[in-house]
Amino acid sequence: MVVNSDNQGVGFIWYQKYNEDIAFICDFLILEKFRKQDYGNQTLLLLEKEVKEKSFNEILLKVFKYNKPAFSLYKV
Known part of the structure; x- marks a missing residue:
């Protein structure tokens, strides 16, 4: 679970x-x-x-090619 500083x-x-x-990221x-x-970035760090x-x-993961926001997050 990813939570913020307010524990949300x-x-x-x-x-x-x-x-x-x-390690393989199954879902994110x-x-x-x-x-x-x-x-997203902080979670990956x-x-x-x-x-x-x-x-x-x-760390291995697969991303659908239409998921442009994910591609931009995962760029190294």
């Missing part, structure tokens, strides 16, 4: 182990009214920290 639920992220050193959503407020602590070296 703003979205969720779900990942799982893909193989020994890769920031509620529409909270988008473009940096929650926290996820990156968490998976490193669990000894994963990569």
Whole structure:
């Protein structure tokens, strides 16, 4: 669950182990009214920290090509 500083639920992220050193993002959503407020980026930064602590070296995900907001969020 993704929550803000007021402890409101703003979205969720779900990942799982893909193989020994890769985590796979199964689902990720920031509620529409909270988008473009940096929650997505901050969530991914926290996820990156968490998976490193669990000894994963990569994060894998799939995005539908029509999902332009997601593409812009995931650009490295």
